[in-house]
Amino acid sequence: MSDAPQHRAQWRDTLHAVIFEAETPAGKWFDILLIASILASVCAVMLDSVSSINSRYGSLLTAVEWFFTIVFSIEYVLRLVCVGRPLLYATSFFGIVDLLAIIPTYISLIIPATKYLLVVRILRILRIFRVLKLVQYMGEAFLLMKALRASSRKITVFLFTVLTLVVIFGSLMYLIEGAQNGFTSIPRSIYWAIVTLTTVGYGDISPQTSIGQMLAAFIMILGYSIIVVPTGIVTVELSQVSAKKATRACRDCSAEGHDADAVFCKYCGAEL
Numbered sequence: 653m654s655d656a657p658q659h660r661a662q663w664r665d666t667l668h669a670v671i672f673e674a675e676t677p678a679g680k681w682f683d684i685l686l687i688a689s690i691l692a693s694v695c696a697v698m699l700d701s702v703s704s705i706n707s708r709y710g711s712l713l714t715a716v717e718w719f720f721t722i723v724f725s726i727e728y729v730l731r732l733v734c735v736g737r738p739l740l741y742a743t744s745f746f747g748i749v750d751l752l753a754i755i756p757t758y759i760s761l762i763i764p765a766t767k768y769l770l771v772v773r774i775l776r777i778l779r780i781f782r783v784l785k786l787v788q789y790m791g792e793a794f795l796l797m798k799a800l801r802a803s804s805r806k807i808t809v810f811l812f813t814v815l816t817l818v819v820i821f822g823s824l825m826y827l828i829e830g831a832q833n834g835f836t837s838i839p840r841s842i843y844w845a846i847v848t849l850t851t852v853g854y855g856d857i858s859p860q861t862s863i864g865q866m867l868a869a870f871i872m873i874l875g876y877s878i879i880v881v882p883t884g885i886v887t888v889e890l891s892q893v894s895a896k897k898a899t900r901a902c903r904d905c906s907a908e909g910h911d912a913d914a915v916f917c918k919y920c921g922a923e924l
Contacts, residue, residue: 665903668734671727672901686727687786693720694783721757728754736904736922744906749784799889806885814878818845821871825864833860849875 670678693716699705700713728750732738741747800807822842829835834857835844844857848871859865901907904922916923 664734667730668901668903671731671734672906689720689723690783690785693717693724696720717757721754724750724754731906734903735906737920740905740920746785746906753785795890796886799886803885803889807882810881810885814849817874818842818849821845821849821867825859825867828861828864828867829859833864834858845871848872849878851875851879 669676670682673679696713696716700710700717706713731741731747731750735741742751819842822845823838825844826835826838826841829841831837835841840857847854847857848868851872859868902917902920902922902924905917905920907917907919914924
């Protein structure tokens with residue numbers, strides 16, 4: 653009787669090491685197979701959206717879709733089983749992504765396709781969320797997310813500055829060019845300023861007067877100079893983030909990104 657709880661705990665720990673960690677050979681193979689499954693399922697979704705392919709291989713693609721849905725469903729259940737706090741994982745970012753990757757296929761069975769075909773197609777598009785599952789297998793992604801969070805205030809100030817500039821430039825261009833040259837309103841002129849400042853340049857609206865063209869040239873040059881600002885902000889934060897992180901995942905909340913010498917989880921306090 654006393655050995656049953658220990659045996660169950662050991663089984664859950666082994667399963668947790670395979671699913672959430674990549675330091676063991678079994679964990680590495682699990683990640684590789686799962687990444688291949690994610691890529692294959694996303695390719696199947698994209699091929700299914702091509703009418704010529706769907707008309708010829710629709711049944712096969714449907715079978716492939718259900719195969720991957722079952723695989724990801726089993727994976728989702730196993731993840732919930734092997735963590736100490738299933739609710740924490742289910743409500744985490746990756747837990748929600750895992751659920752979004754499988755639930756549209758099941759919902760499409762409930763909604764009659766003959767009457768709500770468009771709704772079903774929208775739900776099937778949600779399967780693209782499977783590609784987000786790839787992020788959790790890239791250790792560098794956690795460093796990038798941490799750097800983005802650290803630089804969020806600076807980037808926010810930068811975005812407000814850019815917003816102020818495009819409003820000013822758009823208003824000036826509206827006064828200079830006017831409706832006769834396509835700048836029919838200030839919002840439309842602001843749209844042109846955004847397209848020009850970001851160096852996209854659709855070309856659907858362009859200044860015709862000399863003053864307008866001079867202002868447009870100035871905005872283009874300014875766009876090249878300020879486009880590197882957010883990159884520099886994030887790069888500085890990345891250089892300050894320690895890259896020496898352990899790949900261990902918490903057995904209770906499944907959080908990763910702990911320090912190499914960490915003893916307790918920095919998110920839930922559980923022992924690692």
